[in-house]
Amino acid sequence: MEAIASRYRCDSLDREQFLDRSLVLDYLESRVGGRDVVLLDIGGYFAPTLRYVTGRFSGHILGVVEDTENGYQKYVAAGKPPCPVVSVARSPLKLPEDYLVGQSIVFSTESLLRLHGDILHGGETCVIGYGKIGRSVANTLRAKSVRTTVYETDPVRAVEAMSHGFSVSGSKAAALRRAHLVVCATGQRALVGDDFARLRPGAYVASVTSSDDELDLTNVVLSYEERILGPHVTRLSAGGHYFYLLNHGNAVNFVHGATVGPFIFLVQREILAAV
Known part of the structure; x- marks a missing residue:
């Protein structure tokens, strides 16, 4: 973490924040507003707010890459996604x-x-x-x-x-x-x-x-x-x-x-x- 933080901006986030769709949108706008973005998710953090955010974000959310089975289930439960969601959770390499x-x-x-x-x-x-x-x-x-x-x-x-x-x-x-x-x-x-x-x-x-x-x-x-x-x-x-x-x-x-x-x-x- 120290090595990465010395080269990149690392923000302290938690799941509670990601339940508030306005906070998620404000966060993305403050970091990558107007840009093409791929969201890397480990646990379905973006699943509850993805539809709201993709419709209002000033940039373009190209898609989400999800790492875990738990997160995969959250995206499935959320229904048809507004952008591609690619999961590696059920890959043989997992x-x-x-x-x-x-x-x-x-x-x-x-x-x-x-x-x-x-x-x-x-x-x-x-x-x-x-x-x-x-x-x-x-x-x-x-x-x-x-x-x-x-x-x-x-x-x-x-x-x-x-x-x-x-x-x-x-x-x-x-x-x-x-x-x-x-x-x-x-x-x-x-x-x-x-x-x-x-x-x-x-x-x-x-x-x-x-x-x-x-x-x-x-x-x-x-x-x-x-x-x-x-x-x-x-x-x-x-x-x-x-x-x-x-x-x-x-x-x-x-x-x-x-x-x-x-x-x-x-x-x-x-x-x-x-x-």
Whole structure:
């Protein structure tokens, strides 16, 4: 970041800003007004405001290049786009990265549990979502001899998980009641509302992406007492119920840099090709 900032202008932005279409338009006008622009997106930041911005921007938005599956789903949900949206999320060259991301998720989760005086073994883990990263997480856990259950709402993926030898739960509530660790890998709010109250007391919750994408913490913030136990472990309690949230609900592998080695260059090269 320091090296890049010494040569280019780097602005500190967050997802909340990008929900306000007027702020997005003002930002683009202040940086690249009147110019041809390609937006590079990692997580669907421009999806909610793209139609509004492209119709009013003084320049020309040539298109968007999206890097993640989570972001891809946001653009699909937004309907027909006003400009081309090219995604590398489902490219075959993305598979090595996704596989290694799953491994890094398990590494960081296990590291945080050990710092908290706990281990993966001896309890049951529930992986919610059997997409590319969820599949990698589940397989990495199994390779470590950790009992793993998969909960998946897509029937095809559920059958796939079953064919790969995993126990597949038809009930999220039942899976949550048994799990010592819950890994959320859907990108579409894996845990919402009463799901948190159904967690086994003392369970750990880890996410593979941003907390606002994977977890609906609205009621948790209002009804649970929060206590920071360490740099990346938070205890949330209400009455006699409590659970632990890793890395504040954000991608747990970011704690250790989320490094996937030179495989990331394959994806970055595809992004450049898309541009």
